[in-house]
Amino acid sequence: APFSSVKTTRSTCPYCGVGCGVKITQGADGTRSLQGDPDHPANKGRLCSKGSALLETIGLEDRLLHPVVDGHRADWDSAIARAASAFSSTIAQHGPESVAFYVSGQMLTEDYYVANKLMKGFIGTGNIDTNSRLCMASTVAGHRRAFGTDTVPGCYEDLELADLVVLVGSNLAWCHPVLYQRIVAAKAERPEMRVVNIDPRRTATCDIADLHLPLKSGSDVALFNTLLAEISRRGACNWRYINDHVSGFMSALGAARASDPDATGLSRDDINAFCDMWIGTEKVVTVFSQGVNQSSNGTDKVNAIINCHLATGRIGRPGMGPFSVTGQPNAMGGREVGGLANMLANHLDIDDQTHRDAVKKFWNSPRIAQGPGRKAVDLFQAVADGKIKALWIIGTNPAVSMPDADLVRDAIELCDFVAVSDVTARTDTARLADVLFPALGWGEKDGTVTNSERRISRQRPFLPAPGEARADWRIICDVACAMGWSDAFTHAKPADVFREHAQLSRVTASFGLDFDISALSEIGDTDYETLHPFRWPVGNVDNARLFGDGGFYTPDRRARMIPVRHSGPAKPDAYPLVLNTGRVRDHWHTLTRTGKSARLSKHIAEPYLEIHPDDARQHGLKPADIAAVQNPTGRALLRVLVTDRVRPGEMFAPMHWTGEFTSEGRIDAVVPSRVDPVSGQPESKAAPVKVSRF
Ligand code: SF4
Numbered sequence: 213a214p215f216s217s218v219k220t221t222r223s224t225c226p227y228c229g230v231g232c233g234v235k236i237t238q239g240a241d242g243t244r245s246l247q248g249d250p251d252h253p254a255n256k257g258r259l260c261s262k263g264s265a266l267l268e269t270i271g272l273e274d275r276l277l278h279p280v281v282d283g284h285r286a287d288w289d290s291a292i293a294r295a296a297s298a299f300s301s302t303i304a305q306h307g308p309e310s311v312a313f314y315v316s317g318q319m320l321t322e323d324y325y326v327a328n329k330l331m332k333g334f335i336g337t338g339n340i341d342t343n344s345r346l347c348m349a350s351t352v353a354g355h356r357r358a359f360g361t362d363t364v365p366g367c368y369e370d371l372e373l374a375d376l377v378v379l380v381g382s383n384l385a386w387c388h389p390v391l392y393q394r395i396v397a398a399k400a401e402r403p404e405m406r407v408v409n410i411d412p413r414r415t416a417t418c419d420i421a422d423l424h425l426p427l428k429s430g431s432d433v434a435l436f437n438t439l440l441a442e443i444s445r446r447g448a449c450n451w452r453y454i455n456d457h458v459s460g461f462m463s464a465l466g467a468a469r470a471s472d473p474d475a476t477g478l479s480r481d482d483i484n485a486f487c488d489m490w491i492g493t494e495k496v497v498t499v500f501s502q503g504v505n506q507s508s509n510g511t512d513k514v515n516a517i518i519n520c521h522l523a524t525g526r527i528g529r530p531g532m533g534p535f536s537v538t539g540q541p542n543a544m545g546g547r548e549v550g551g552l553a554n555m556l557a558n559h560l561d562i563d564d565q566t567h568r569d570a571v572k573k574f575w576n577s578p579r580i581a582q583g584p585g586r587k588a589v590d591l592f593q594a595v596a597d598g599k600i601k602a603l604w605i606i607g608t609n610p611a612v613s614m615p616d617a618d619l620v621r622d623a624i625e626l627c628d629f630v631a632v633s634d635v636t637a638r639t640d641t642a643r644l645a646d647v648l649f650p651a652l653g654w655g656e657k658d659g660t661v662t663n664s665e666r667r668i669s670r671q672r673p674f675l676p677a678p679g680e681a682r683a684d685w686r687i688i689c690d691v692a693c694a695m696g697w698s699d700a701f702t703h704a705k706p707a708d709v710f711r712e713h714a715q716l717s718r719v720t721a722s723f724g725l726d727f728d729i730s731a732l733s734e735i736g737d738t739d740y741e742t743l744h745p746f747r748w749p750v751g752n753v754d755n756a757r758l759f760g761d762g763g764f765y766t767p768d769r770r771a772r773m774i775p776v777r778h779s780g781p782a783k784p785d786a787y788p789l790v791l792n793t794g795r796v797r798d799h800w801h802t803l804t805r806t807g808k809s810a811r812l813s814k815h816i817a818e819p820y821l822e823i824h825p826d827d828a829r830q831h832g833l834k835p836a837d838i839a840a841v842q843n844p845t846g847r848a849l850l851r852v853l854v855t856d857r858v859r860p861g862e863m864f865a866p867m868h869w870t871g872e873f874t875s876e877g878r879i880d881a882v883v884p885s886r887v888d889p890v891s892g893q894p895e896s897k898a899a900p901v902k903v904s905r906f
Pocket of ligand 1: 225226227228229230231232255258259260261262263264387388389390391
């Protein structure tokens with residue numbers, strides 16, 4: 213219907229962790245247009261292909277518009293009652309450890325907050341984990357080991373102020389395109405600025421690289437240990453910073469000196485060129501992403517990078533620091549509310565009794581989780597083993613996106629009770645649900661998200677709720693009330709949840725920890741509605757950068773350098789090739805949104821396998837053949853793309869395609885569930901496989 217006047221809504225893009233602001237304008241004639249928000253500090257008006265196509269993805273085709281119970285349309289009261297009764301009776305019969313939630317970095321902070329509160333404070337177990345486990349759990353663990361808390365020290369401006377930007381395991385040009393655009397623009401203005409790209413693949417990001425280091429998959433620790441040893445050998449340590457603010461230098465250096473540079477597969481000349489640039493440039497930012505995190509030694513990789521910055525004191529100052537870029541729009545918000553099984557809430561420690569008591573008191577809850585719950589891989593294994601009997605999956609598609617996806621799909625299918633909240637019933641996971649809750653999607657949801665630089669922004673609705681769809685926070689509160697906890701889940705709107713979240717951060721601050729937005733505890737509804745993007749911690753005069761003068765969140769306020777050792781991915785003889793998985797430029801996760809845009813699908817229309825010419829020859833594969841990639845975990849069929857962009861012995865395949873789009877393109881069916889022992893993050897970048905012509 214036509215609108216009486218032009219209306220502009222400011223919101224944020226729901227894709228990657230850059231967290232770009234968007235402006236949606238509805239004309240008086242009912243037409244809509246979308247632009248990058250020039251006033252949003254993350255993107256200053258820029259957008260990438262995915263963000264600019266958002267309005268092509270909001271059609272109601274395929275939308276789930278009403279609750280479904282046991283395959284039949286149901287009303288909300290019956291669906292909520294069925295889920296509440298399934299969880300309550302399972303807990304009564306088998307205890308709280310027999311239930312779990314698996315949630316998503318697509319959820320808004322308010323959704324995440326109440327889900328975590330229900331599971332940890334009222335059901336009383338830590339069994340809530342998130343698909344962010346697959347994204348940046350190793351960074352969380354690395355930050356906590358080094359800094360005492362999960363704190364990103366810097367901000368996006370640092371990428372423009374740096375004289376050297378080092379990208380590690382990050383195809384920034386495709387996966388965080390607006391940050392890439394910002395670096396391109398900064399480099400055009402200051403041609404002396406240099407970029408190093410450390411990635412086994414020669415990706416689009418190499419277009420701006422002065423040096424590309426195609427290291428062997430999984431050898432990042434060996435490279436950064438070599439750098440640390442060189443920093444010390446060349447007398448480039450910042451002893452004032454180390455003496456005042458850092459512990460563990462000698463043990464980290466000892467481990468670094470024991471590292472073999474040849475483990476990287478790089479030439480000594482390339483390694484020396486990298487060390488020359490890194491050591492010789494004070495303003496250096498090391499950006500890292502999934503190539504670091506999605507590894508069986510991802511946490512060690514994170515700490516190997518942080519060690520180099522701590523040894524040189526290059527942290528928390530303009531243009532300097534280690535910088536993690538997150539994959540999802542609200543992975544950071546999930547970290548803040550404790551949406552990971554091994555975190556409590558608001559950066560409080562689930563292993564600390566005093567923290568647990570304080571949160572229990574704040575929530576006035578009958579119980580509190582007594583320790584970490586099951587992390588994603590372990591959680592779905594427990595479903596497969598029948599230990600978890602009631603499961604609620606919210607805003608994610610683990611039957612496609614989890615490693616060992618066939619096992620996960622079968623486990624969900626056999627689980628006694630499964631509720632799924634989603635915008636569509638047509639995902640591989642939603643098809644397995646006993647109860648389907650229709651959730652609001654982007655453009656309809658109302659709340660906040662946090663991007664990779666600790667900036668909290670609003671997502672605002674500009675579309676009406678379709679059919680009977682409801683907000684995730686409300687569905688969760690309704691189930692909590694039906695389980696008997698109506699006093700604690702009285703929130704009537706997202707602002708109520710946000711205020712409680714901000715109030716809880718006062719408890720965090722009282723323990724001397726980092727996540728403090730308590731100044732917003734009494735924020736009014738109107739101020740919440742008009743909230744401008746801001747970084748936490750609130751109240752700090754200059755909160756753009758932390759740790760420039762120390763002040764870490766460990767008990768003695770000193771950072772920790774961690775001794776780390778190289779350990780490459782497993783490579784059994786029968787499966788001699790290493791399969792790397794990742795994103796393509798114009799698609800997102802399992803295609804439920806970007807798959808709706810014909811324009812986005814034009815870029816790459818089907819799953820494919822990048823294979824080196826030597827390997828293609830050896831395995832009898834020609835361009836455009838169909839290859840069977842397999843191992844004991846499973847099999848995927850992929851179109852062959854012969855290219856020297858990958859190293860011999862290593863291959864790449866995108867992660868997006870599902871049973872909905874191709875019968876056997878689900879690449880996570882061949883990714884084993886090998887995890888980092890510290891973070892629990894799966895090794896999605898290095899599956900041992902063999903390949904043959906199909
Ligand atoms: Fe959206 Fe990320 Fe693109 Fe920005 S860079 S428009 S947040 S997908």
